[in-house]
Amino acid sequence: MPYFKPFKMIILGFDGVLGSVLSGALDLFSFTGVSWQRFSNESVEPRFNVQIASLGGGDIRCSNRLIMQAHCDIRDVTECDLLLVPTIGDSIDKVLKQNSELLPHLVRLANTKADIASNCSGAFFLAKAGLLDHKIATTHWAMPISLRQIFHWWTYKKISL
Template sequence: MHVVTILGFDQAYASAITGALDLFALAGVTWQRMQGQAPQQIFKVQLASIGNKPIECINHVTIQSQLAIENVDHTDILIVPTIGGKPEEVLSNNRNLLPFIQHFYDTGADIASNCSGAFFLAESGILDNKQATTHWGYAELFEQRYPCVALNSNQLITQDGSIYCSGGGMAWFDLTLLLIERYCGHDVASNTAKAHVMDLSRGSQAAYAQLRSKKYHQDQEVLLLQEWLENHYSQAITLAQLAKRVSMTPRTLLRRFKAATEQTPFAYLQSIRVEAAKKILETQSVSLEAMTNAVGYEDLSSFTRLFKSVTGLSPSQYRKKFIR
């Protein structure tokens, strides 16, 4: 059997641990039972912690570890679950896990992190100059701490060599199904997904992300423009009008706005309009044309292209997925 080791630590997500344990352990089992076939367990799954200590997960759930990570001689896959507390504090309290992540990477294991568990991989150094993802809400912090990592927070799952990262807190099932497919083939992964009523592939977390305003800078004129754009996004807006509002030339405004926010004024405006459109699609039954006009666009086709480039879904697909 293939050996899967889940690395436990205090303030981890309990569901990211137990969910992966169940899904790996039941690959080749649940579907076969449903079909009247003999079960054949494919993965040996074990939960390891420093010193085999119980794991005090977030929300006061305690899980008993099965063995000490120090005693794991071999694993095919090492899973690092979601960090449930503040990443900086959890990393600081668990630095003794980093050599084990590096060791198993060096010895050829597949290393996989769920959601904010990618912070452990980056902290160990194995993500330097590699593709990765993490939860979209932690993207700015991750980029600040690990500038050498090629972060793509729109992706739900990334793979770079033997390193796998998944984005959302509950993306452990996407990650687990991907690894089941890698080791056992598409049919086993597909049957496992069907048995547990899961989608085999979702691809992107862009549709779940919210606008990150990037207001932590100190440029007061740019802050004024950001707030004005957030309140007047439905209007027709020109660069000259924006520059006039803060007594700058258009060229100076472009330079300062991009320096402060890492976006041009119109890229920022587009982000606001997409966010406003998402809220309309989630809460109202107006036509797509009316929604497009309400956020400052006249042409539905051009806004649909913008919306899909940002969220990965068309407006109609987004509405179907998220309507309340």
């Protein structure tokens, strides 16, 4: 019997996603703790139950031309512990326009107990859905100006290291 309940995680798949980030996130969260358990000859108890969800559950055409198969339809996801929006690999404007039907599902899941995170330029999806209004967010170091130009309400603070 597991000593914990695995986190239910959904990774959002969309045409134009950066393929390495989509598959990398799947690997990272699917194998969190699992490799150690195997090396230690322990029974395998995954920490995350990870699925890639796309609109309609259809294939995902990554920016590197890799085609990945989704596990489920985002419309069927009623709850999750964590929703991850990975990096946009193609033109941000093009990807946001072509995948605009995903935005209501981000808002819908944000209104549940789900934590929502993005990787790099995935923050543009969250901004477009209105989920970053009056919030602190991070994105790639070269993208804050683009984010501000697209979403005029957004301001950023440059942090010196």
